[in-house]
Each structure stands twice: as C-alpha cells, then as structure tokens.
Amino acid sequence: MESNKEYFYPLWLRIWHWLNALLFLLLIFTGVNMQYANPKSPIIEFHTAVTLHNVSGITLTLNYLFFFILNFVSGNFKQYIPKFKNFISNLVLQAKYYLNGIFKNEDHPFETSKDQKFNPLQQFTYLQIMYAVLPIMVISGWALLFPEVLIKQIFGISGLTLTDIVHTIGAFFLSIFMIGHIYLATTGNTVLSNFKAMVTGWHLSHEEEAESQIFSTEEVSNEN
Amino acid sequence: MKKIIFAFTSVILLSLHLFANTKIVDAKEINQNCFRCHSMATLSYKDESTGIIKNLAVIPDEFYKSNHKNLSCIDCHSKDFQKFPHAANLKKENLYCLDCHKNEEKFKKFHFQTIEEEFKQSIHYKKMGDKFTCFDCHDPHSFKINARVNREIKETVLYDNQICLKCHDNTSTIKNLSGQLLPALNVSHSWLPHIDLHWKSVRCIDCHTSPNAPGVSHLILPKDQAVKNCVECHSKNSILLQSLYKFQTKQERDREGFINAVILNNSYVIGATRNYYLNLLSFIIFGIVLAALSIHGILRWKSHKGTLDGK
Numbered sequence: 155m156e157s158n159k160e161y162f163y164p165l166w167l168r169i170w171h172w173l174n175a176l177l178f179l180l181l182i183f184t185g186v187n188m189q190y191a192n193p194k195s196p197i198i199e200f201h202t203a204v205t206l207h208n209v210s211g212i213t214l215t216l217n218y219l220f221f222f223i224l225n226f227v228s229g230n231f232k233q234y235i236p237k238f239k240n241f242i243s244n245l246v247l248q249a250k251y252y253l254n255g256i257f258k259n260e261d262h263p264f265e266t267s268k269d270q271k272f273n274p275l276q277q278f279t280y281l282q283i284m285y286a287v288l289p290i291m292v293i294s295g296w297a298l299l300f301p302e303v304l305i306k307q308i309f310g311i312s313g314l315t316l317t318d319i320v321h322t323i324g325a326f327f328l329s330i331f332m333i334g335h336i337y338l339a340t341t342g343n344t345v346l347s348n349f350k351a352m353v354t355g356w357h358l359s360h361e362e363e364a365e366s367q368i369f370s371t372e373e374v375s376n377e378n
Numbered sequence: 379m380k381k382i383i384f385a386f387t388s389v390i391l392l393s394l395h396l397f398a399n400t401k402i403v404d405a406k407e408i409n410q411n412c413f414r415c416h417s418m419a420t421l422s423y424k425d426e427s428t429g430i431i432k433n434l435a436v437i438p439d440e441f442y443k444s445n446h447k448n449l450s451c452i453d454c455h456s457k458d459f460q461k462f463p464h465a466a467n468l469k470k471e472n473l474y475c476l477d478c479h480k481n482e483e484k485f486k487k488f489h490f491q492t493i494e495e496e497f498k499q500s501i502h503y504k505k506m507g508d509k510f511t512c513f514d515c516h517d518p519h520s521f522k523i524n525a526r527v528n529r530e531i532k533e534t535v536l537y538d539n540q541i542c543l544k545c546h547d548n549t550s551t552i553k554n555l556s557g558q559l560l561p562a563l564n565v566s567h568s569w570l571p572h573i574d575l576h577w578k579s580v581r582c583i584d585c586h587t588s589p590n591a592p593g594v595s596h597l598i599l600p601k602d603q604a605v606k607n608c609v610e611c612h613s614k615n616s617i618l619l620q621s622l623y624k625f626q627t628k629q630e631r632d633r634e635g636f637i638n639a640v641i642l643n644n645s646y647v648i649g650a651t652r653n654y655y656l657n658l659l660s661f662i663i664f665g666i667v668l669a670a671l672s673i674h675g676i677l678r679w680k681s682h683k684g685t686l687d688g689k
Contacts, residue, residue: 188612188648188649189648189649189652190614190649191608191609191612191613191614191648191649192609192613192614193607193609193610193613193615196609200607200608200609200612200649201608204571204608204648252674256678256681257677257678257681258681259681259682259685301572301575302574302575318648319653319656322656323656326660326663326664329664330663330664330667333667333668333671334667334671337671337674337675340675341678
C-alpha cells in the first residue's frame with residue numbers, strides 16, 4: 155500500500171473555508187439566540203447577539219466575495235459544475251455507497267484527484283449551497299439590515315416577514331448542511347484525515363493494488 | 379291578530395327610528411349654531427391670567443367622524459353657551475371625561491375607573507397635578523377609538539404616537555410644560571436600533587406604560603422605568619401581546635390556534651414572530667437528521683470493528 159500526498163486545497167481556499175466555518179457557527183449561535191430569545195434564560199444578551207450577528211454577517215459577505223472571485227480566477231469553480239452525463243445515476247451510486255457500501259468497507263465509487271475533488275453528491279450539494287443558498291442568505295441578510303428598502307407588502311404579507319422567513323429557512327438548511335458536512339468529513343481515510351487535509355492543504359490518499367473496477371479508486375476520498 | 383301585532387310593531391320601530399334620527403338631526407342643528415363661529419380655524423383668545431392662547435376652533439369634519447359625533451355641543455358644554463355673546467363666567471367651565479364615562483354600563487369594558495386610577499399614578503399627573511387633564515392628550519372633538527377596533531396596527535400606532543408627539547416632539551412645548559430642556563427624541567432613543575422602524579411599528583405607550591392594565595394602559599411611567607430590555611418584546615411571550623396586540627391576540631388565537639399569529643400577520647418582531655408550523659417542522663427535520671447520522675455513525679463503527687476483528 156503506497157501512500158501519496160496531493161496538494162488539494164490552496165491557502166486562500168483554506169483561509170476562506172475556516173473563516174466561513176467560524177462565521178457559520180457564530181451566525182447560527184446568535185441567530186438561534188434571537189429566534190428563540192427568552193428573557194428568563196438568556197445565553198447571550200439580545201443586543202449583543204444582534205450586534206455579533208450583524209458583524210459576522212457583514213464579514214461573511216466579504217468572505218463570500220473573496221471566495222467567489224478567487225474561485226473564479228483560480229478556475230476552482232469548475233469543480234462545482236456537475237457532469238451532465240449520467241448525472242442522476244452517479245448521484246444514486248454515491249448515495250448507495252453511503253447507505254450500504256460504506257458499511258461493507260467498499261471503496262468510494264468515485265476517484266478523487268486534483269481535478270475532481272468532489273464526488274457527484276458533493277458537487278450537487280456544494281453548487282446549491284455556494285451559488286444559491288448562500289447568496290440568498292447574504293441578500294436577505296442585508297435586506298434585514300436595511301429593512302426600509304424592503305417592499306412593504308407582497309401578496310398581502312409584510313415584505314419584512316417574508317424576507318425573514320426566507321432568511322430563517324435558508325439558515326435552517328445551512329445548519330443541516332453543516333452538520334451533514336462535518337459528519338461526512340469523518341468518512342475519509344481515517345476519521346480525522348479530511349480535517350487534517352483542510353488544515354494543511356495536503357490530501358492523503360493511498361492507492362490500492364490491482365482493482366478491476368472502472369472506477370477503481372482509493373479507500374480514501376475527500377468527502378468534504 | 380298577527381297583522382295587528384305586525385302593524386303595531388312597525389309603528390313602534392318606525393317611531394323609534396325617527397326619534398333616534400331626530401335626536402341626531404337636532405344635535406346637528408344645535409351644533410350648526412356653534413359652528414358658525416367655532417368652525418373658524420383661527421378662533422382663539424389669550425387667557426390674560428396665564429398668557430396661554432386658547433384655541434376655540436373645532437373642525438366640523440373631524441368632529442362628525444369622531445366618537446362623539448352624535449352629541450350636541452351642549453350635551454357636554456353648559457347650555458348657557460347657547461346665548462351669544464357668552465357669559466364671562468363660562469370660561470371657568472370645567473369638564474371632565476369621567477362625568478359621562480364613569481358609570482354607564484356601555485362604557486364598562488373601557489375600564490374608565492382604572493384609567494382614572496392609572497392616570498393619577500402617571501408621571502404626567504405626578505409632575506403637573508391638576509394642570510394635566512385628559513384633554514391634554516385626547517381632543518374630545520376629534521377623538522376616535524383606535525386600538526380596539528382598528529385592524530391596521532400601523533394606523534393605530536401612528537394615531538396614538540401623534541398624541542405623544544404633539545408635545546414631546548416639540549422642544550418649546552416641553553420646556554413650557556416641564557420647565558426643562560429635554561434632549562431630542564432621536565437622541566434619547568439612540569440606543570434603539572432602526573429607530574424609525576420601531577416608531578412606525580410600536581406605540582410610545584407600549585414601552586412607556588405599565589403593561590398590566592385591563593384596558594389601554596394610562597400609567598405613563600417615568601423614563602427610567604420604560605422598557606429597555608429588547609427581549610421583553612423580542613421573545614415568545616412578547617409584552618406586545620399584552621399591549622399593542624392585546625385586542626387582536628384573543629381573536630387571532632381563536633382563529634389561527636396559535637398566539638403569535640397576530641404578530642406574524644401584522645409585522646415582524648425578531649424572537650416573537652415564530653411560525654408555529656415551520657418551527658415544528660424544523661425541529662422534526664433536525665431530529666431526523668441527527669438520529670440518522672448517529673445511527674449511520676454507530677453502524678460504521680460496528681462494521682469497522684467487525685472488519686478489524688475479522689482480520
């Protein structure tokens with residue numbers, strides 16, 4: 155069994171990723187504190203939560219722009235574009251692995267490489283999170299920061315309420331995503347190897363001997 | 379026999395109807411005499427003892443839209459006012475809302491007795507005593523009941539806040555009344571995020587009165603006792619449900635089945651606006667995800683252990 159290392163994650167990506175992770179945690183924590191504000195058991199004071207949420211949100215916007223530009227310039231955005239060929243069957247294949255193969259110590263169905271860091275399920279999810287949900291969160295967040303710019307009534311419902319519901323639902327999905335993301339990150343070579351890779355940038359994989367499958371791949375795949 | 383009863387009832391109802399109408403028509407006719415002078419917008423005189431200019435104008439349009447529209451002027455004012463020129467001693471006429479509003483059964487739900495008690499404990503009365511009367515806030519010639527009947531919360535807020543702002547947004551008026559120069563409202567409220575939005579969405583009295591009144595609270599508190607803790611409004615048991623949304627809360631609760639619907643439908647208050655169904659759904663999904671991942675993790679661990687044992 156031969157170990158080899160590949161430099162998967164450049165510095166800018168790692169900085170963006172961990173800052174994004176920190177801001178996610180702060181935003182979820184302060185957001186939940188506001189949504190479920192309770193005068194009897196304040197974990198963090200409402201006023202502090204609001205300020206922290208606003209500051210984190212603004213920082214997240216800048217961080218997102220940083221990601222958006224560098225992801226484009228570096229060409230890394232191509233990683234996010236799913237292949238149309240066998241799109242559904244590839245998703246099913248990956249899902250089947252998580253639901254079944256993983257317990258039988260089967261290999262990850264898709265080979266990961268520098269040019270193909272994400273499996274189809276990751277591509278599908280990350281594309282939506284990074285290019286749909288996060289922009290919606292940023293835009294609705296800024297709208298809530300300047301509520302006077304909002305449309306007063308949309309189909310008889312207050313524009314503010316509607317924006318808030320969109321923001322809250324988006325936040326909920328991002329929270330669910332974050333939990334799933336962290337869990338699936340443990341399905342690497344070892345439980346911690348993907349986390350280490352995201353810190354050092356070096357993705358550790360080890361090639362196995364003769365493999366008959368077309369998608370012969372490593373036991374390792376960067377899941378996240 | 380039936381026909382006789384029908385005819386008899388009709389005659390009674392018709393005469394009652396005519397009588398009721400006549401009363402209103404009478405009131406309007408009597409008022410017409412008063413409005414010949416008092417509808418002039420500039421009608422006023424300077425009280426020589428105090429130097430204050432007393433406005434005597436009443437806008438008929440506003441009066442006939444007000445809650446007192448069916449009254450004639452002399453229902454409240456002295457009948458002697460019908461003589462012109464008015465006698466000098468009529469200047470001393472001292473009217474008090476509760477003279478009419480206290481004991482009548484139909485006014486019971488407004489809790490005027492409590493309002494009077496609250497008013498006596500309010501900062502206005504404590505600071506200014508008898509100089510401060512109901513009429514300083516409520517103009518009986520244009521007064522319209524609002525919070526109880528108006529479903530448009532924003533209109534209620536605007537109407538009620540204008541009552542306070544009439545004096546409190548005017549530095550010279552406040553100085554005349556209190557003898558001190560108070561900071562501008564946007565300065566004293568600068569701690570409040572989105573000031574304009576707050577002022578359009580909640581009434582001054584929602585923070586500046588004691589919320590435990592049976593009706594609309596008239597216990598205006600000293601400024602250091604006003605609500606300043608965000609979570610008192612921004613939480614599930616928002617005090618707004620006992621103040622601004624009080625009269626709508628019960629109806630909405632009966633209809634929508636959950637208490638915060640009223641705030642959800644009318645405005646957006648972080649912490650208080652919670653959609654019951656979305657909330658429940660989110661907890662269920664969250665629970666399922668956590669359970670699924672835990673089971674997945676345990677199974678992974680077990681199969682991994684099995685492989686190791688096998689080796």
